[in-house]
Amino acid sequence: MLRKLLITGANGNLGSICRQRLGHIAETIRLNARKGLGDAGPNEEIVYCDLSDKAAVEAMVDGCDGIVHMGGRAVEGPWEMVKAANIDGMFNLYEGARNSSVQPRIFFASSHHTTGFHTQTTRLDPSSTPPRPDGLYGVSKVFGEALARMYFDKFGIETASVRIGSCFPEPPSHRMLSSWLSADDMIALIERIFSVPRLGCPVLYGVSNNDARWWDNSSIDYLGWRPKDNSERFRAKLNAEQTPPRRDEPDAIYQGGLFCTDGIHEE
Numbered sequence: 352m353l354r355k356l357l358i359t360g361a362n363g364n365l366g367s368i369c370r371q372r373l374g375h376i377a378e379t380i381r382l383n384a385r386k387g388l389g390d391a392g393p394n395e396e397i398v399y400c401d402l403s404d405k406a407a408v409e410a411m412v413d414g415c416d417g418i419v420h421m422g423g424r425a426v427e428g429p430w431e432m433v434k435a436a437n438i439d440g441m442f443n444l445y446e447g448a449r450n451s452s453v454q455p456r457i458f459f460a461s462s463h464h465t466t467g468f469h470t471q472t473t474r475l476d477p478s479s480t481p482p483r484p485d486g487l488y489g490v491s492k493v494f495g496e497a498l499a500r501m502y503f504d505k506f507g508i509e510t511a512s513v514r515i516g517s518c519f520p521e522p523p524s525h526r527m528l529s530s531w532l533s534a535d536d537m538i539a540l541i542e543r544i545f546s547v548p549r550l551g552c553p554v555l556y557g558v559s560n561n562d563a564r565w566w567d568n569s570s571i572d573y574l575g576w577r578p579k580d581n582s583e584r585f586r587a588k589l590n591a592e593q594t595p596p597r598r599d600e601p602d603a604i605y606q607g608g609l610f611c612t613d614g615i616h617e618e
């Protein structure tokens with residue numbers, strides 16, 4: 352059991368699932384967002400700060416032996432926003448980890464948009480696939496993975512960079528039948544990451560056991576994570592509700608789908 356687990360982005364879609372379901376893995380859960388966390392529960396602490404505020408982030412990280420880093424920008428946006436949240440924010444978090452009185456183990460919510468320009472006919476192994484980000488957001492997650500790796504090689508800080516696919520109650524599109532990650536599988540993954548004796552610094556895809564998945568996570572078998580859910584059970588319903596994209600449409604060509612056709616967002 353951890354002493355103190357920090358969950359950043361704790362008011363977001365995935366952060367709030369973590370808040371609801373990870374209370375048992377630490378004596379104290381420190382929750383972070385910029386606002387909107389409500390009242391602290393029995394073993395919760397609330398810290399409001401912006402990830403781009405270095406002093407505040409360092410103070411927040413100090414003393415935490417686990418971090419689930421869900422915070423930051425989770426979709427494409429103007430560079431200034433992506434940079435503040437995902438570049439400066441990551442650096443501040445890792446400087447906090449380096450300077451902390453306790454060395455934390457970190458779950459970093461990376462994204463499959465680090466490799467979004469790979470085609471849907473390509474099977475990717477995260478231990479060897481070159482990045483092909485599909486936007487500034489994807490680029491920022493490539494930076495995050497590289498930063499995590501450097502802090503491991505130089506300072507021994509262990510991180511699992513999890514390229515989260517599409518974590519929704521049901522896949523919202525045909526593309527996401529491949530990239531879907533159930534909340535149950537995500538929580539089971541986080542539990543494994545914080546319980547294996549040696550984590551190292553793996554990169555993996557956060558994806559359920561979908562028949563249609565593109566990703567091969569066999570390089571992280573040692574984590575003992577065996578995702579159980581399969582998006583196939585939603586296919587008939589999705590077919591009834593939506594026409595699948597044509598084979599020549601970006602949502603059927605690229606793993607990153609329409610993120611690949613997005614331009615550079617202006618301020």
Ligand code: 15L
Binds near residue numbers: 425426517518530607
């Ligand atoms: C992501 O990274 C986003 O956070 C999520 O909202 C989805 O858009 C997902 O990727 C996806 O495109 O599958």
